[in-house]
Amino acid sequence: xxxxxxxxxTRVRRAPKRGVYDRAQIHAILDEALVCHxxxxxxxxxxxxxxxxxxxxxxxxxxxxxxxxMVRTLAxxxxxxxxxxxxxxxxxxxxxxxxxxxxxxxxxxxRATVVASDDERLRALRAFTxxxxxxxxxxxRPPDRKEMKATQVxxxxxxxxxxxxxxxxxVDDEEDMQRDVWAGEIxxxxxxxQPRPDPQLSAGIAVPEHVSAWSxxxxxxxxxxxxxx
Ligand SMILES: Cc1cc2nc3c(=O)[nH]c(=O)nc-3n(C[C@H](O)[C@H](O)[C@H](O)COP(=O)(O)OP(=O)(O)OC[C@H]3O[C@@H](n4cnc5c(N)ncnc54)[C@H](O)[C@@H]3O)c2cc1C
Numbered sequence: 704x705x706x707x708x709x710x711x712x713t714r715v716r717r718a719p720k721r722g723v724y725d726r727a728q729i730h731a732i733l734d735e736a737l738v739c740h741x742x743x744x745x746x747x748x749x750x751x752x753x754x755x756x757x758x759x760x761x762x763x764x765x766x767x768x769x770x771x772x773m774v775r776t777l778a779x780x781x782x783x784x785x786x787x788x789x790x791x792x793x794x795x796x797x798x799x800x801x802x803x804x805x806x807x808x809x810x811x812x813x814r815a816t817v818v819a820s821d822d823e824r825l826r827a828l829r830a831f832t833x834x835x836x837x838x839x840x841x842x843x844r845p846p847d848r849k850e851m852k853a854t855q856v857x858x859x860x861x862x863x864x865x866x867x868x869x870x871x872x873x874v875d876d877e878e879d880m881q882r883d884v885w886a887g888e889i890x891x892x893x894x895x896x897q898p899r900p901d902p903q904l905s906a907g908i909a910v911p912e913h914v915s916a917w918s919x920x921x922x923x924x925x926x927x928x929x930x931x932x
Contacts, residue, residue: 713810715867735789739753740785744781745772758861761861764857791805793888796873797873809866811859815858893921894922
């Protein structure tokens with residue numbers, strides 16, 4: 704995998720040692736994040752809108768109603784930014800100034816393009832569904848012609864991207880190190896609860912394996928949890 708997808712615009716300048724340009728790490732953060740935020744300007748007003756995303760190879764897909772302002776603006780070729788953030792911990796320092804957060808985040812700059820090919824649109828919709836819960840697509844009704852028509856799929860290439868990662872304890876000033884103040888980290892992780900069936904679920908349908916497996920791994924598996932980092 705080529706090393707970097709950064710440009711002068713996406714090179715991390717503040718705390719540059721935390722900048723990461725390795726595609727594998729950028730992909731991993733995008734894949735772990737369940738939601739992204741997309742920034743764009745519409746009629747001179749900047750907006751930041753939360754939305755779902757899915758990555759396939761070096762492309763991040765977005766989707767939404769063809770009536771959505773976000774979708775219409777991006778489809779027009781307007782410049783945009785997309786960011787995801789995984790909050791891994793709160794960092795408590797001896798001084799107020801050095802309080803911080805542990806995180807892994809990615810920022811992408813570019814212009815999205817409308818995905819026209821039905822094959823690619825379907826691949827992207829499958830990726831959205833499987834990004835939420837791996838294997839989900841195989842178990843559900845695929846979109847019909849009307850649903851496909853109502854849904855716009857946009858592709859944002861990972862041509863200009865950077866990650867920024869902070870890990871570890873606080874970085875206090877030397878003269879504060881002997882202060883009688885507790886310092887350290889409160890690790891944070893996103894955890895799943897037990898799956899809750901739809902109240903209108905037909906009788907006799909058990910929680911399928913792909914659902915219980917995902918939710919159990921997000922509850923119990925320290926590999927999925929930033930608490931392990
Ligand atoms: C976790 C999550 C996942 C989502 N996934 C998708 C997705 O995959 N596809 C999709 O199309 N939409 C998704 N949405 C909804 C999305 O945030 C927008 O509401 C939607 O795309 C409509 O966009 P718009 O530009 O047409 O908004 P408009 O309805 O035109 O927005 C009008 C105004 O409403 C306010 N507004 C709009 N959205 C939000 C919001 N989410 N929260 C607070 N205020 C808001 C803003 O002030 C905005 O200027 C998701 C939202 C969340 C929180």
